[in-house]
Amino acid sequence: MPSTAIPLSQKLYSYINEVIPDRGRGEFGQLSSASDHGTLTLMNGGTLSMQAGVNASGPAGKHTMTEHELVEDIHRLKKEKNAIILAHYYQQPEIQELADFVGDSLGLAQAADRTGARTILFAGVHFMAETAKILNSGRTVLLPDLNAGCSLADSAPPEKFRAFLDAHPDQVVVSYINCSAEVKAMSDIICTSSNAVRVVQSIPADRKVIFAPDKHLGAYVQRMTGREMLLWDGVCEVHVDISLDKMKFLLGKHPDAKLVAHPECPPHILAEADHVGSTTSLLDFVQRDPGHTFIVATEGGILHKMRQAVPGKILIAAPANMENSCACSECPYMKMNTLAKVHSALLTGSPEIFLEENVRAKAEIALRRMMQLG
Numbered sequence: 265m266p267s268t269a270i271p272l273s274q275k276l277y278s279y280i281n282e283v284i285p286d287r288g289r290g291e292f293g294q295l296s297s298a299s300d301h302g303t304l305t306l307m308n309g310g311t312l313s314m315q316a317g318v319n320a321s322g323p324a325g326k327h328t329m330t331e332h333e334l335v336e337d338i339h340r341l342k343k344e345k346n347a348i349i350l351a352h353y354y355q356q357p358e359i360q361e362l363a364d365f366v367g368d369s370l371g372l373a374q375a376a377d378r379t380g381a382r383t384i385l386f387a388g389v390h391f392m393a394e395t396a397k398i399l400n401s402g403r404t405v406l407l408p409d410l411n412a413g414c415s416l417a418d419s420a421p422p423e424k425f426r427a428f429l430d431a432h433p434d435q436v437v438v439s440y441i442n443c444s445a446e447v448k449a450m451s452d453i454i455c456t457s458s459n460a461v462r463v464v465q466s467i468p469a470d471r472k473v474i475f476a477p478d479k480h481l482g483a484y485v486q487r488m489t490g491r492e493m494l495l496w497d498g499v500c501e502v503h504v505d506i507s508l509d510k511m512k513f514l515l516g517k518h519p520d521a522k523l524v525a526h527p528e529c530p531p532h533i534l535a536e537a538d539h540v541g542s543t544t545s546l547l548d549f550v551q552r553d554p555g556h557t558f559i560v561a562t563e564g565g566i567l568h569k570m571r572q573a574v575p576g577k578i579l580i581a582a583p584a585n586m587e588n589s590c591a592c593s594e595c596p597y598m599k600m601n602t603l604a605k606v607h608s609a610l611l612t613g614s615p616e617i618f619l620e621e622n623v624r625a626k627a628e629i630a631l632r633r634m635m636q637l638g
């Protein structure tokens with residue numbers, strides 16, 4: 265295998281060691297070694313993109329890539345690596361703007377399923393990138409920051425969930441997509457907030473149902489379907505922190521405003537809502553409803569697409585109990601992804617999502633059941 269040795273500045277050498285913890289892998293694995301005397305050895309001619317994309321800096325010639333340069337180079341890397349970027353509505357606007365597809369969990373799973381790209385860069389949180397990998401065992405799935413987790417997914421640790429299912433046998437297990445691959449693998453069928461009601465209605469009426477991990481979405485589905493379900497006690501830390509008092513104050517200031525809310529919100533918020541639905545459903549509602557002012561009770565990132573869709577309407581983020589700079593409800597995990605991390609992930613092929621094949625295959629069965637229902 266041909267190799268090339270390139271002299272490195274100490275700063276560049278440190279950068280490479282920091283951003284490429286796992287050297288010598290697959291399509292992105294051209295990096296063979298970065299030696300202590302400052303030489304980078306690359307295999308298979310992968311050198312040029314590595315050099316062009318790095319935030320090259322050093323005492324004598326400091327250059328940090330600007331946002332414009334990062335965006336340009338991300339587009340170049342996407343072509344070079346045959347990659348697509350899928351982004352959730354809760355991502356930062358600049359990441360949504362360069363994504364090939366922006367959507368909610370259902371739309372993103374469907375987009376991941378139909379792509380022919382070799383690499384999927386998932387600008388979202390860990391369980392979403394896992395979902396893309398479950399549906400694409402042969403493709404590379406990258407997540408810009410492996411620490412981008414989810415309080416809701418974390419509320420159902422696999423070993424506790426296994427014990428819970430063992431204590432309640434013979435029930436149909438419906439899991440919201442916001443859960444780990446291991447929990448998906450223990451489930452009969454997955455749902456998203458777009459199709460949770462439809463999924464539960466598809467289960468024969470004489471079967472008992474376990475719904476996990478979001479108890480508020482589960483309670484909402486119970487109200488919509490009239491089905492009694494055993495609910496796992498999990499919540500999204502962002503949606504449960506939406507402040508009813510501050511929201512009522514806003515409604516007082518804007519008496520004509522309509523409240524739209526995501527079903528991960530607790531019942532006392534949903535009881536005030538004019539429309540309840542997934543992020544895509546909320547986006548559709550503000551477009552087709554004749555109202556002019558809307559208070560939006562979900563993560564604040566959705567406002568970017570809403571403002572583009574209805575520039576003439578007033579959109580106000582429902583405030584959180586916690587004081588924060590955005591005066592909205594912001595998911596700290598979603599906001600871990602940055603342009604620089606997207607760039608680094610495409611450049612280096614890391615961090616990559618890996619799953620045990622037996623877990624992936626079982627989880628895929630539950631996911632595909634959902635996707636057949638749409």
Ligand code: SF4
Nearest residue numbers: 414415416500502595
């Ligand atoms: S908004 Fe809530 S459910 Fe969504 S990723 Fe953040 S913590 Fe998880």
